[in-house]
Amino acid sequence: MPELYKELVAIKDKLENHYKDMQDMEFTIQDGKLWMLQTRNGKRTGAAALKIAVDMVREGLISKETAVTRVDAGQLDQLLHPTLDPKAKKEKIAAGLPASPGAACGKVVFSATDAEEWVKNGEKVVLVRIETSPEDIGGMHVAEGIMTARGGMTSHAAVVARGMGTPCVSGVEGLVVSYENKNFTVGGVTVNEGYYISLDGSSGQVFLGEVPMVQNAMVGDFGEFMGWVDDIRKLQVWANADTPVDAKVARDFGAQGIGLCRTEHMFFDPNRILHMRAMILAATEEDRRNALAKLLPYQREDFIGIFKAMDGLPVTIRLLDPPLHEFLPHTEAEQAEIAKDLGVSLEAVKTRTAQLHEQNPMLGLRGCRLGITYPEVYEMQAQAIFEAAVEVTKAGGKVLPDIMIPLVGFKKELDMMKAAVEKMAKDVQDKAGIEIPYLIGTMIELPRAALMAEEIAKSAQFFSFGTNDLTQTTLGLSRDDAGPVISLYKAKGIYLKDPFASIDVDGVGQLVRMAANSGKKERPDIQLGVCGEHGGDPASIEFFNSVGLNYVSCSPYRVPIARLAAAQAVVKASK
Ligand code: PEP
Numbered sequence: 001m002p003e004l005y006k007e008l009v010a011i012k013d014k015l016e017n018h019y020k021d022m023q024d025m026e027f028t029i030q031d032g033k034l035w036m037l038q039t040r041n042g043k044r045t046g047a048a049a050l051k052i053a054v055d056m057v058r059e060g061l062i063s064k065e066t067a068v069t070r071v072d073a074g075q076l077d078q079l080l081h082p083t084l085d086p087k088a089k090k091e092k093i094a095a096g097l098p099a100s101p102g103a104a105c106g107k108v109v110f111s112a113t114d115a116e117e118w119v120k121n122g123e124k125v126v127l128v129r130i131e132t133s134p135e136d137i138g139g140m141h142v143a144e145g146i147m148t149a150r151g152g153m154t155s156h157a158a159v160v161a162r163g164m165g166t167p168c169v170s171g172v173e174g175l176v177v178s179y180e181n182k183n184f185t186v187g188g189v190t191v192n193e194g195y196y197i198s199l200d201g202s203s204g205q206v207f208l209g210e211v212p213m214v215q216n217a218m219v220g221d222f223g224e225f226m227g228w229v230d231d232i233r234k235l236q237v238w239a240n241a242d243t244p245v246d247a248k249v250a251r252d253f254g255a256q257g258i259g260l261c262r263t264e265h266m267f268f269d270p271n272r273i274l275h276m277r278a279m280i281l282a283a284t285e286e287d288r289r290n291a292l293a294k295l296l297p298y299q300r301e302d303f304i305g306i307f308k309a310m311d312g313l314p315v316t317i318r319l320l321d322p323p324l325h326e327f328l329p330h331t332e333a334e335q336a337e338i339a340k341d342l343g344v345s346l347e348a349v350k351t352r353t354a355q356l357h358e359q360n361p362m363l364g365l366r367g368c369r370l371g372i373t374y375p376e377v378y379e380m381q382a383q384a385i386f387e388a389a390v391e392v393t394k395a396g397g398k399v400l401p402d403i404m405i406p407l408v409g410f411k412k413e414l415d416m417m418k419a420a421v422e423k424m425a426k427d428v429q430d431k432a433g434i435e436i437p438y439l440i441g442t443m444i445e446l447p448r449a450a451l452m453a454e455e456i457a458k459s460a461q462f463f464s465f466g467t468n469d470l471t472q473t474t475l476g477l478s479r480d481d482a483g484p485v486i487s488l489y490k491a492k493g494i495y496l497k498d499p500f501a502s503i504d505v506d507g508v509g510q511l512v513r514m515a516a517n518s519g520k521k522e523r524p525d526i527q528l529g530v531c532g533e534h535g536g537d538p539a540s541i542e543f544f545n546s547v548g549l550n551y552v553s554c555s556p557y558r559v560p561i562a563r564l565a566a567a568q569a570v571v572k573a574s575k
């Protein structure tokens with residue numbers, strides 16, 4: 001029916017040009033006549049959305065601004081999935097349909113229940129089924145990848161996996177799955193439950209063992225698209241990173257600074273936790289200083305690595321924040337070990353641990369209250385920061401530390417800690433004869449800090465909204481115990497979303513807006529950012545854009561998502 005075919009293609013072009021979007025059309029041909037039944041914008045995967053958007057800009061059908069709204073920021077995750085390292089040696093055992101793109105590697109399991117069970121125990125799994133059905137959904141959700149013996153590109157496994165962004169190879173030729181023996185055989189190779197396989201859902205290939213992965217580079221269409229995103233967005237995107245490796249990953253994803261380096265994460269290493277515990281358990285300032293002196297070189301090395309990785313971009317370093325009990329030895333064996341190390345009795349360790357016990361440690365001796373109680377802790381950290389900065393500068397590098405004081409509610413708290421940091425900064429700089437540019441600021445993570453922002457801005461060169469704690473303290477809902485309340489409240493329609501994942505715009509958001517405005521009123525060039533988990537959430541980013549913050553900071557892997565969400569916020573606001 002060449003004539004009808006021509007007519008159908010012409011209608012297809014007309015509809016696509018009219019709607020300026022890819023169409024999902026239904027038609028029928030009856031008695032030699034073409035009937036169009038329905039048209040609507042077609043559903044698509046992240047990769048397809050990007051390809052369609054870029055093509056339509058090239059065809060002059062849509063603008064770059066429209067293009068950036070056509071890729072769901074959440075879907076971008078699919079494009080960032082690592083791929084199998086093309087250089088790695090691989091043993092191909094089978095091939096099927098490339099049902100859902102991306103690479104996956106994990107231990108083979110043969111039921112959805114096993115998948116869920118194994119993942120709960122910290123394993124990564126590939127779910128292998130003859131075919132999948134709706135009961136398998138839980139296992140499909142947690143699996144790294146899915147392989148099925150039967151089924152085409154629109155089988156249950158293929159459709160559901162694509163929707164989830166989970167790599168899938170379906171309809172694998174010659175694959176014989178035995179649920180009873182918990183193994184599969186293909187091309188003469190038998191693979192038992194618990195063995196590793198690797199899938200390439202983009203090519204449909206299956207390999208034996210754990211094939212190394214490489215991160216997808218943002219090049220080609222993806223790179224061009226992200227270029228438009230960066231031109232459009234106003235918010236900078238920084239990352240939360242505590243190690244040089246994380247800092248490097250963040251920069252590769254386009255981070256423009258570090259918005260939160262949680263220094264406490266640097267103390268959990270087995271070599272360090274001992275000194276940290278000795279510091280906490282110390283009965284005298286002298287003992288505490290001795291333990292801190294042992295931590296100083298580690299801390300300095302960490303900062304050198306991070307400064308080098310960031311190469312002159314801002315690095316926001318938060319001084320010690322968490323409740324001390326997080327570091328304490330909890331089991332008797334650990335307590336005995338530390339007692340031996342410190343040369344004190346087990347009883348002495350137990351007594352000190354009991355003294356430090358807090359009923360509600362999240363609201364106890366933490367944040368700047370620690371620095372005020374034990375000023376030598378923040379002094380050591382400031383010394384490590386400035387000595388690292390001096391060393392990197394001497395070697396020809398650039399540094400830009402932003403020193404951040406946590407959990408401030410009173411200007412006086414900030415002033416006391418600021419004076420200690422400035423004194424240390426001066427001592428180190430004078431000794432080295434080198435000047436280091438730096439800022440001192442605070443987190444806004446208590447309602448009182450938000451209320452008193454104008455006053456606090458007199459002393460703070462920057463505010464970073466710690467929306468995790470600000471949500472906890474504003475809602476009066478413990479971060480650690482919120483789970484059941486959130487489920488119930490969502491079910492009852494009290495919360496529309498999890499307030500720890502997506503900012504409560506009406507309540508917590510009001511405090512953020514007010515504090516940002518008060519801060520700017522007192523100090524027009526104040527630097528404003530957010531470093532709570534909300535910094536990587538597209539809906540929250542739209543809100544932070546409307547407040548006029550300078551940056552959002554999120555985990556390194558969310559940086560591209562935040563970049564896109566920030567551009568989409570600008571386009572939405574202009575409509
Ligand atoms: C916050 O409270 O939002 C924050 C970033 O700090 P933390 O999560 O470490 O308490």
Ligand code: MG
Nearest residue numbers: 445466468469
């Ligand atoms: Mg906090």
